[in-house]
Amino acid sequence: MKNSIQLEFGDVRVKSIETPNHFVSHMLEHIAWRLGVTIALKWQDCNWRELGVRLGTSIGEFPAQCEDSAAIGMIDDGSASVTVQLQKDPASKPIVESVTWSARGEVDLEWFFSLRCEQIENGQPLIALFEGIISGLGGKCSVVIWNLEDPHHTWEGIFRGLGIALSRIFTPLPANSIAVTGDSAKPHARSGDLAVLCASVHEASVQRKTAETAITGTV
Incomplete structure (x- = not known):
């Protein structure tokens, strides 16, 4: 080898x-x-x-x-x-x-x-x-x-x-869009009121919804 x-x-x-x-x-x-x-x-x-x-x-x-x-x-x-x-x-x-x-x-x-x-x-x-x-x-x-x-x-x-x-x-x-291929075709991950809008090598975005508001955080 x-x-x-x-x-x-x-x-x-x-x-x-x-x-x-x-x-x-x-x-x-x-x-x-x-x-x-x-x-x-x-x-x-x-x-x-x-x-x-x-x-x-x-x-x-x-x-x-x-x-x-x-x-x-x-x-x-x-x-x-x-x-x-x-x-x-x-x-x-x-x-x-x-x-x-x-x-x-x-x-x-x-x-x-x-x-x-x-x-x-x-x-x-x-x-x-x-x-x-x-x-x-x-x-x-x-x-x-x-x-x-x-x-x-x-x-x-x-x-x-x-x-x-x-x-x-x-x-x-x-590379933001190819770091983990295939994920974009899947429904966004969600746990209760929290949803992962995107996640890649450069960026991650999470949203929390209530009956009255929707707060999004991006890093």
């Missing part, structure tokens, strides 16, 4: 991710989902930085809508903010230190990096993967870890934040 990565804007439920580590695959899934792409990825070795470089290079082949972005990734008790800035001139000298890591509050960064997470003995493989992605993009990134209880959730917050930030740079607005 040769290492291969294929990305295409489309239905995010169309995915095939095969790596030697389930948690690494899960982090890649976070990025693909928020980027709004289908993904077919096969990776047979544990060179996580090279995997990241290849993935970042593939993402960088999409036309950029802007040069920088920032996002907060949160899940349960884990949260982190991620800022991404592309290099304006790809032909210029590569950025040596592409990612800076920091922590706030009571989070000890080195202790966090030393913690086991699922099938991974410590955070180094995930650091290598993350930094490889930014290197492949030819950009730089700042990660701030805000909260840590379960390292699983904090790492999810980090990669979720990266995926959201990258979507704001690369995902074209037309």
Whole structure:
């Protein structure tokens, strides 16, 4: 099996991710989902930085809508903010230190990096993967870890934040209608007085009706 990565804007439920580590695959899934792409990825070795470089290079082949972005990734008790800035001139000298890591509050960064997470003995493989992605993009990134209880959730917050930030740079607005294909043909989801009017990679709209009013919220 040769290492291969294929990305295409489309239905995010169309995915095939095969790596030697389930948690690494899960982090890649976070990025693909928020980027709004289908993904077919096969990776047979544990060179996580090279995997990241290849993935970042593939993402960088999409036309950029802007040069920088920032996002907060949160899940349960884990949260982190991620800022991404592309290099304006790809032909210029590569950025040596592409990612800076920091922590706030009571989070000890080195202790966090030393913690086991699922099938991974410590955070180094995930650091290598993350930094490889930014290197492949030819950009730089700042990660701030805000909260840590379960390292699983904090790492999810980090990669979720990266995926959201990258979507704001690369995902074209037309992907709004193809992120989850088929849903538009179905009746809007409804629970009691609440109805989901639309939900996509860029936008979600919910409406609550009463006998006298209809209030719609869009984010």
